[in-house]
Amino acid sequence: MASDPTLSPAEPAIAKPLEPWEQPEVEAAYRVLEDKVRSYRPSDDLGPLRRAFEQAAYWHRTRKRASGEPYILHPIAVSTILAEEQMDMVCLQTGLLHDVVEDEDVSAEEIRRLFGDEVAAVVDGVTKLGKLKLASREERQAESLRKMLLAMTSDIRVIIVKLADRMHNLLTLDSLSRERQERIAHETLDIYVPIAHRLGMGRIRAQLEDNAFKYQDPEAFAEIMRQLESQRQANEGYLEQIKQAVETKLARENIPVRVFGRLKRPYSIYQKMKRQKIGMDQVYDLLAIRIITDSVKNCYAALGVIHNEWRPIMGRIKDFIAIPRPNLYQSLHTSVFGPGGHSFEVQIRTEEMHRIAEEGIAAHWKYKEGRRGATDDDQRIAWLRHLVEWQKEMSDSQAFLSTLKVELYSEEVYCFTPKGRVIVLPREACPIDFAYAIHSDVGHTCVGAKVNGRIVPLKYQLRNGDVVEILTQQNHTPSKDWLALVKTSRARNKIRHFINATERAKAIEIGQKYLEKEARRLGIQLNRIARGKLESVAGEYGHSKMEDLYAALGFGRFSARHILHLLAPDQVSDEAEPVKSAPAPAAPPTSIPGADGDLVIKVKGIDDVLVYRAKCCNPIRGEGIVGYVTRGKGIAVHSTNCKNVQNLLYESERRIDVEWARAVAEKFSVKLMVYTEDRPGMLHEITSIFYNESTNIRSVEARIDSKRTGDSAVIDLTCEVRDKRQLEKILAAIRRISGVRDVERVL
Numbered sequence: 001m002a003s004d005p006t007l008s009p010a011e012p013a014i015a016k017p018l019e020p021w022e023q024p025e026v027e028a029a030y031r032v033l034e035d036k037v038r039s040y041r042p043s044d045d046l047g048p049l050r051r052a053f054e055q056a057a058y059w060h061r062t063r064k065r066a067s068g069e070p071y072i073l074h075p076i077a078v079s080t081i082l083a084e085e086q087m088d089m090v091c092l093q094t095g096l097l098h099d100v101v102e103d104e105d106v107s108a109e110e111i112r113r114l115f116g117d118e119v120a121a122v123v124d125g126v127t128k129l130g131k132l133k134l135a136s137r138e139e140r141q142a143e144s145l146r147k148m149l150l151a152m153t154s155d156i157r158v159i160i161v162k163l164a165d166r167m168h169n170l171l172t173l174d175s176l177s178r179e180r181q182e183r184i185a186h187e188t189l190d191i192y193v194p195i196a197h198r199l200g201m202g203r204i205r206a207q208l209e210d211n212a213f214k215y216q217d218p219e220a221f222a223e224i225m226r227q228l229e230s231q232r233q234a235n236e237g238y239l240e241q242i243k244q245a246v247e248t249k250l251a252r253e254n255i256p257v258r259v260f261g262r263l264k265r266p267y268s269i270y271q272k273m274k275r276q277k278i279g280m281d282q283v284y285d286l287l288a289i290r291i292i293t294d295s296v297k298n299c300y301a302a303l304g305v306i307h308n309e310w311r312p313i314m315g316r317i318k319d320f321i322a323i324p325r326p327n328l329y330q331s332l333h334t335s336v337f338g339p340g341g342h343s344f345e346v347q348i349r350t351e352e353m354h355r356i357a358e359e360g361i362a363a364h365w366k367y368k369e370g371r372r373g374a375t376d377d378d379q380r381i382a383w384l385r386h387l388v389e390w391q392k393e394m395s396d397s398q399a400f401l402s403t404l405k406v407e408l409y410s411e412e413v414y415c416f417t418p419k420g421r422v423i424v425l426p427r428e429a430c431p432i433d434f435a436y437a438i439h440s441d442v443g444h445t446c447v448g449a450k451v452n453g454r455i456v457p458l459k460y461q462l463r464n465g466d467v468v469e470i471l472t473q474q475n476h477t478p479s480k481d482w483l484a485l486v487k488t489s490r491a492r493n494k495i496r497h498f499i500n501a502t503e504r505a506k507a508i509e510i511g512q513k514y515l516e517k518e519a520r521r522l523g524i525q526l527n528r529i530a531r532g533k534l535e536s537v538a539g540e541y542g543h544s545k546m547e548d549l550y551a552a553l554g555f556g557r558f559s560a561r562h563i564l565h566l567l568a569p570d571q572v573s574d575e576a577e578p579v580k581s582a583p584a585p586a587a588p589p590t591s592i593p594g595a596d597g598d599l600v601i602k603v604k605g606i607d608d609v610l611v612y613r614a615k616c617c618n619p620i621r622g623e624g625i626v627g628y629v630t631r632g633k634g635i636a637v638h639s640t641n642c643k644n645v646q647n648l649l650y651e652s653e654r655r656i657d658v659e660w661a662r663a664v665a666e667k668f669s670v671k672l673m674v675y676t677e678d679r680p681g682m683l684h685e686i687t688s689i690f691y692n693e694s695t696n697i698r699s700v701e702a703r704i705d706s707k708r709t710g711d712s713a714v715i716d717l718t719c720e721v722r723d724k725r726q727l728e729k730i731l732a733a734i735r736r737i738s739g740v741r742d743v744e745r746v747l
C-alpha cells in the first residue's frame with residue numbers, strides 16, 4: 001500500500017519493510033558484481049542486469065542458504081564469477097536467475113516473458129542439469145548427461161553458467177555435512193572438471209579441481225599445502241631467478257615476452273604423486289615458467305634460446321602448436337635442468353593461445369565491444385562442430401560417461417570406429433585389441449590398421465580420440481606373435497582359442513590320415529571295423545571321442561600302428577616301434593622368399609645367426625617353417641608340421657620367425673618309401689620320373705615286404721628336390737604308376 005507522495009505531501013513516510021534486494025549485504029554484493037561488469041562494459045546500460053537481480057531477489061526472498069545468509073547471495077556470486085570471465089549479458093542474467101525455476105517454482109514461461117527467449121532457454125538448461133544426481137547410479141547419470149550435452153550444443157552458455165554455479169558451491173561447502181561435501185567434490189572431479197577440460201576452460205578447470213580436491217581428500221590436500229608452504233620462499237626465489245634469466249636472454253634476441261613463474265597446482269601434484277608413486281620432492285615439474293610472446297615464430301625462437309641455455313629433459317618436449325590438443329589448447333612444453341640442477345617446466349605460447357588455454361570455449365561467448373568479428377564466428381562454429389561430433393560418438397550412455405571421465409581415468413583409452421562408435425580399451429592397447437573388440441572375425445582377419453587415416457603398424461599404441469579403421473583380408477588368420485602385442489584379455493583369449501583350435505584341427509586331420517594310411521599299408525580295412533570298437537580303443541587312452549584320439553595321433557603321442565594293433569591284434573603285431581611322425585598334409589606355404597642373402601633360411605630381421613634344418617623333419621623349400629632357439633646350437637628350423645614342433649610350440653618364447661631366403665640352386669635331400677606290387681619294370685618307371693624332373697636319385701633300394709604277401713615290395717630311395725612343389729609333383733607322379741600302393745616321405 002504505497003502512498004503517493006504527490007497526493008499527500010504532508011503525510012510522514014511510513015517505515016516500509018526493505019525490499020529483498022535492499023538488504024545491505026545483498027546490495028553490497030550486487031555492487032561488487034556491477035563494478036566488475038562496469039570494468040569491461042563501461043558504457044553499457046546495466047538496467048537488464050539490475051532487473052534480473054531484483055526479480056531473482058524477490059523470488060528467493062524467503063529462502064536462506066545453509067549458512068543462514070539470504071539465498072540471493074549465491075546467484076549474485078555466480079553472476080560475479082561469470083563477470084570475471086567477462087561473459088555476455090545473457091550469461092550474467094542467467095547467473096542471477098539460475099535457481100528460480102528449480103527452487104521457487106517459477107515457470108520457464110514467466111522467465112521468457114520477463115527476460116526473453118535466450119535467458120529462458122539457458123535458465124531452463126541449467127535447471128535440468130541441477131536435477132541430475134550425478135554421484136548416484138551411473139546409467140541414469142549418463143542418460144541425463146547426454147541431455148545436458150544436447151543443451152550444451154544448442155547453447156554452450158548453459159554449461160558455462162553451470163560451471164560457475166558449481167564453483168561457488170565448492171567455495172561454500174563448509175556449512176554442509178561431510179557426506180555432502182564428499183559427494184559434491186566427487187561429482188565435480190568426475191563430471192564437471194572433465195567437461196571444463198574438454199571445453200578448454202583451463203582457468204575454471206583448475207579452480208574446480210583444487211577446490212574439490214580439498215574436500216575429496218582433506219588430509220592429502222593439507223599435506224601438499226604444508227609442503228608447498230615450507231618450500232615457498234625457496235621456490236619463489238628460484239622462480240624469480242629463472243624468470244629474470246629468461247627475460248634477459250630473450251630480450252637480447254629481441255623476442256618480446258611476458259614471463260610468469262608458477263607452481264604446479266595442488267591437485268596436479270597430488271595426481272602425479274599418486275600416479276607415479278613418488279614423493280613431492282620427486283615431482284620435477286613442480287616449478288614452471290610460462291612465456292607469452294607475440295608470434296608463433298617467436299615461440300619456437302624462445303624454445304631454442306631456452307634449450308641453448310639449459311639442457312632439456314628427454315621426452316618432455318611437446319609441440320602442441322603444431323598438433324593442438326582436441327580442446328584446441330596450443331603451447332610448446334619442455335622441461336629443462338636449470339641452475340643448480342633443479343628441473344622446471346617451460347610453457348611457451350602466444351597471447352591468443354594463452355587466452356584460449358585459459359578460457360577455452362568461453363572465449364567465444366565473451367562480451368566484446370562492437371560486432372563480433374568473422375573469425376570469432378568461425379571459431380564458434382568450429383567449437384560447435386567439435387561438440388556435435390563428440391556427441392555423435394556417444395553411442396550409449398555408458399560410453400558417454402566414460403568419455404567424460406577420460407582424463408581422470410587414464411588407465412583407459414577411448415578410440416572410435418570410423419562410424420563413431422566408442423571402443424574403450426586399456427592403456428597401451430594396439431589395433432589388434434581394437435579389432436577383437438569390434439568382432440572376433442574382424443580380429444581374426446585383421447592385417448593392418450589405419451589410425452586417423454594413416455596406416456600404422458599393428459604394434460601401434462592407441463591414444464585417446466584415435467579413429468581406428470581395421471584392414472581385414474579374407475582367410476587371414478591370427479598369428480601367435482599377436483599374443484605379445486595385445487593388452488585385452490578378450491583379444492588374448494580369442495587368439496589363443498583360434499590357434500589351439502587350428503592346431504587341433506590340423507592334428508585331427510593329420511592323425512586321421514596317418515591312421516588310414518597306416519591301415520592301408522598294413523592291409524587293414526578301417527571301414528570294416530565297428531565304430532564302437534574304435535571308440536572303445538579311444539576310451540582306453542582316455543579320449544572320449546575319436547577326434548581326440550586322432551588329435552593325439554596327429555600330435556605324435558602314439559603311433560598309428562599301435563592303435564591298429566589294438567583294433568586288429570591278429571593282423572598287426574605291436575612292435576615297440578618308435579613313434580612315427582605323420583605325413584605332411586598339403587598346407588599352404590606360409591613362408592616368404594627372402595629379399596637378399598645367399599642363406600637358404602634366414603631369421604626374420606636378423607643375419608648372421610647359426611641356422612640349421614632340423615633332422616627330424618628335414619624341411620624343404622616351400623614348406624611352412626618355424627625356428628626354435630636351441631640351447632647352444634643355434635636355431636633349429638622345423639617344418640611347421642613336424643611333430644616335435646607341435647610340442648615345442650608350447651614354449652612360445654623360444655619360437656622365432658624364419659623364412660626361406662632368396663632362391664639359390666640348393667637341393668634338398670628327401671627320403672621316400674614306395675609301397676608297390678612286386679612287378680618287373682617298376683623300378684625303371686619310378687626312376688624315370690626323377691629323370692624327367694632332372695633331379696638326382698642318390699640311392700635306391702628295393703626289397704620284398706616281408707610282412708606282406710608275396711607280391712609286395714618296398715622301395716627306399718633318397719632323392720634331391722628343389723622345393724616342396726617339386727616334391728609334391730614327384731609324389732603325385734609316383735602314385736599314378738599302376739601298381740604303386742602308396743608313397744610317403746620318411747622323416
Ligand code: MN
Nearest residue numbers: 074098099165
Ligand atoms: Mn545454484
